Amino acid sequence: MEGLLADLPRKNCWTIAEHAGDVTPDGMQHLLSRAVWDxxxxxxxxxxxxxxxxxxxxxxxxxxxxxxxxxxxxxxxxxxxxxxxxxxxxxxxxxxxxxxxxxxxxxxxxxxxxxxxxxxxxxxxxxxxxxxxxxxxxxxxxxxxxxxxxxxxxxxxxxxxxxxxxxxxxxxxxxxxxxxxxxxxxxAACDHHVTTATGTGRADELVAGLPKRVWQRLSAGKARKDTASTTGPGSDWWVERTSLPGTGGC
Structure with missing residues (x-):
């Protein structure tokens, strides 16, 4: 497992065995080709x-x-x-x-x-x-x-x-x-059709027609300086309440 998760440029029985400190790849080859496990x-x-x-x-x-x-x-x-x-x-x-x-x-x-x-x-x-x-x-x-x-x-x-x-x-x-x-x-893709209380339409068209007051600014965590982002540490979300079977909605 340590070998599989290692940051090796190429992974095969030889390289994984070497990373694990094994002298030969015999053990790894046995595990992958002959050992019986579920x-x-x-x-x-x-x-x-x-x-x-x-x-x-x-x-x-x-x-x-x-x-x-x-x-x-x-x-x-x-x-x-x-x-x-x-x-x-x-x-x-x-x-x-x-x-x-x-x-x-x-x-x-x-x-x-x-x-x-x-x-x-x-x-x-x-x-x-x-x-x-x-x-x-x-x-x-x-x-x-x-x-x-x-x-x-x-x-x-x-x-x-x-x-x-x-x-x-x-x-x-x-x-x-x-x-x-x-x-x-x-x-959802922009052309995905969404059904709401006002009817059915493309996701991007429904979003374009929403007033600013329905949007909530939610933080996705602290933004890293070396990470490019078009929204910064926060993103705009439109929350639509839908009903699930046996519940009052989610």
């Missing part, structure tokens, strides 16, 4: 430790994706696709991750590898890479929903879920959260 069981243990150490008061779940740039075509899920790692379309693997965060700190508690249709649509390719036979295509929001519901089913105390517009624009994900009576702060 990755999901380890995930569950990590999740339990995270909740115990970080507490559950006002906890949030944050979902986001990241990419791992690749050179070849054999790594599971690799294809030319957009990745924030490079800020453009590159040959990469993309994973969706779930973070547990409280006032004390934050840590990753779950992960799902995004498999494009270029993989799920070619059973032979999946079989050659060791992908389980019953694996089907799932969008990134579907993977996010899977992880969030898994955490909630395990008793993770989370009152809110946050994510960017990849997830905010998905009605199924929002519906899953509303059914579980979990609040959410999800970004």
């Amino acid at each position: 990755a999901d069981a380890v995930r569950d243990d990590v999740r339990a430790v995270a909740v115990e150490c970080l507490g559950g008061i006002d906890a949030m779940l944050v979902v986001d994706e990241t990419g791992d740039l690749k050179k070849g075509v054999c790594s599971v899920g690799v294809q030319r696709q957009y990745t924030g790692t490079a800020g453009r379309i590159e040959n990469a693997q993309v994973g969706v991750f779930l973070t547990y965060t409280t006032k004390i700190g934050h840590t990753l508690i779950d992960r799902e590898l995004y498999l494009p249709r270029s993989w799920t649509g070619v059973p032979e390719r999946c079989a050659a890479a060791g992908v389980p036979e019953d694996t089907r295509f799932a969008t990134k929001p579907a993977l996010a929903s899977r992880m969030i519901l898994r955490a909630l089913d395990a008793g993770v105390p989370a009152k809110w879920v946050a994510g960017d517009e990849v997830y905010g624009g998905n009605p199924t994900l929002r519906g899953d959260l509303e059914k579980r009576q979990v609040g959410y702060v999800l970004a």
